[in-house]
Amino acid sequence: MSVLSYIVSYSIAGKLLLRARRLRDSRSLSRARWDTSLIAPPLKISAWTKELISRHYLKGRYVEGIKPVAWVTSGAPVEFLTALGLCVLYPENHAALCGTRRVVEELSEAAESKGYSRDLCSYARADIGALLTGKTPVGKLPRPDLLVACTNICQTVLYWYRVLAEHFRVPLVVIDTPFIYEEATPQAVEYVKIQIEQAITTAEKVAGRKLSWSRLTRTLELSREAVVLWGEVLSRGRHVPSPISVFDQFIHMAPVVEMRGEEETVRFYRALLDEVEQRIRKGMSAVRNEKKRVLWDNLPIWYRLRALAERLAARGIAIVASTYTNAWAQLSDLMDPSRPVESMARVYLSPILNRGAGYKLSLMKEMVREYSLNGVILHSDRSCKPYSIGQVDQRKLLTRELGVPALLLEADHADPRSFSEEQVFSRLDSFAEMLGA
Amino acid sequence: MRGEKFAIGIDVGSTAVKLVLISGDRKVAHFAVEPTDPRISEQASRLIREAREKAGEEVPVVATGYGRKLVREKAREVTEISCHARGAFHFLGREGTLIDIGGQDSKVISVGEGGTVLDFVMNDKCAAGTGKFLENAAVRLRLSVEEMGDIAAGTREEVSISSTCTVFAESEIVSLIAQGTDVPSIVRGLHRALVKRVVAMARTLTVAPPVMLSGGVAKNRGIQQILSEEVGLEVLIPEDPQITGAVGAALFGLDT
C-alpha cells in the first residue's frame, strides 16, 4: 500500500503537479507580495526553488517504508548517505521553514510546556514541538531510521539528537569534530575520518546495502560543483550595484544545504548564476536605489525577512553578503573526490562555527574589502550562542580597525518572541542615519 | 517673530514629550516639556499649535523619540541617536562620548565633528540601566526620583547592591531596610548599580573624552557624581539636558 501511495502520490501525481505549479508560477512571479518599487522582482528561479523544496517534503511524506530515512544536522557529512540512497531530512531546515511560516511560537510553547528551556536553540524547540504535537506546515515528517549529528556547528545538536534517538529508538551516529583554532591538525583529520568510516558502516546496515565507492565519488563531485556554483552566485554580489541581496541568498540557499550531491541541484545553481549574470548585464540591482552596502553576520531572522528587506531598501541599504550564506560556499577547495573520506573529514572540520572568533573577524574584514561594504550588521541571535559569541568584540574591532560602522541587532533566528519590532527598526534607522543613507 | 526662519523639534519619549522652537540663529525661542499623554498625537498637535502661534503656521516640524511616528505634522523623522548627538554638540561644542539615560532606555553615542554619529550602542530591552531602575526603587523607598539624586550626592556611605535586575533589586532593598541599613547609603548604592550598568555598555565603544550626559536623568546629581567616578573623567552636562534631543531635531529642521 505504501509503495503504491509513494508511486502514485509522490512519483507521479506529486512531481507532475509541482512541475505544473512551477510553470504557472514562473509566468506570474510579478504578483509576489514584496514591494517591487523598492526591491527588484523575485528572481525567476524562485518557482524552481519552490518546486525543489515542496518536492523534498512531499517525498518525505510518502517515503516511509520505501527508502530508509536519515535525519541529519546541517553540517553533517551527508554525501555517503545520499550515495547509499537514503532519503535525507534536515530538522534545522524544517525549523527554518516553520520560522518563515510563523508557527515557531506555537511549536516552541509545546516543547517548553514539556520542560525544554526557552534558552535552547529555537530550531531545536520548534522541531521538538513538532514532534510532540505532530504539527508541521509540511504535512508530515517521515520517521527516521538513522540520526546523524555532527558537532561542527554547536554542541546543542548533540543533546537534541539524543532526545530524537530516545524518542524514535533508532541508531544515532555522532561525528565529533574538534574545534579548530588555527589549522586542522593531522590528528583531528584522522579522528574525524575514522568516525566517518564507522558512520558509513552503520549507514550501510540501515540501508541494507554496501556503499558503492564510485557513487560516493560521483556524489562528492556533484556536491562540489553545487558548492562552487553557489560561491560564484554569491561573489556576484561584489558588483556595484549588487544584482542579488542577502534576502535572495537566504531564500535560494535551501538546495545547497538539503540537496547537495544531486544532479538537479547543480543544474539549479547553474541557472541561478545565469540569471544573476543577466541582471548584471541589464544593470538590474536587487535594491532599486542602492546607496550603501552592508554585510550581515549570523542566521537570518526567518519570520521577518520581508519587513527587514523593505525597511532597509527604503533607505537605499543593500545587504549584499553574509557570513552565513558564505559558509556553504567556503569549503569547496577542500572537497577532493579522489580522496573521499579524508576530504570529507577536512571539509566537515572546517565550517565557520567550528573555528575561533578571530577567524570570523578576519573573514568579515576580508568580505568588507572584497564586497566594498560600508557597514556591518551583526545579528545577535538570542538562541544561537555559538554564532553570537564574540560579536561584541568583533563589532568593536571592525569599527576600530577598519573604520566601518557596525551594529549589534538583537533578535532570534526562529522565535519571534525575542524580536521587538519597534526597537529593531529604530536601531536600523539610527544605523542608516549614521551611514548617511 | 514672524518672517524669520524657524524650526520645531519634538521629542516624544516614553515618559515626557519635549518640544523646542528654534530660530534661524540657533537660539531656543520657546520650549515645552510635559509628561507623555496616552493620546500622543493630540498632545503633540496641541504643543505644535502653540509653538506655531508664536512663529508661523509653516514652521517645519522634525519628530524624534519613540512616539515620532505619531506626530502628524512632521515633515521628517530623525532617530533619537542622531538628534541627541546633534543637540549635545550644539550645547557643548565638543566631540566625545554622549551618555543618555532615559526613562526606559539608555544610549551611548560617539559624537563626531558637528554632532555626527560615529558609533552607538543602546539598551532598550532591560529596565536595569535606565531611569526605570531608579523610579522603581523610589516607589519602594517612598521617595521622589528628584530627592533620590540629591540624597545620593549628599552621602559618602554606600552599600553595594548586587542585583542589577530591577525586580531583584527591589527585594534586595526590602531586605536591606529590614536589616536596618540607612536609606541614603541604599540610595547611593542604587545609583552606583545603575551607572555601572551603563558604563559597562559604554565600554563596548571606544570611550573618547569628554563624557557628556543628556536625558532626563542627567539632572540627577548622584548620577553625575558617580558617573564621573566610574569613568574617571569629567562629565559635561548640556544646559538643559532634557531637551537635548528636541533641540537636535529642531536643528535638523533648520537644514531643510
Ligand code: SF4
Ligand atoms: S544553536 Fe545555532 S548552530 Fe546550533 S542548531 Fe541552533 S541555530 Fe544551528
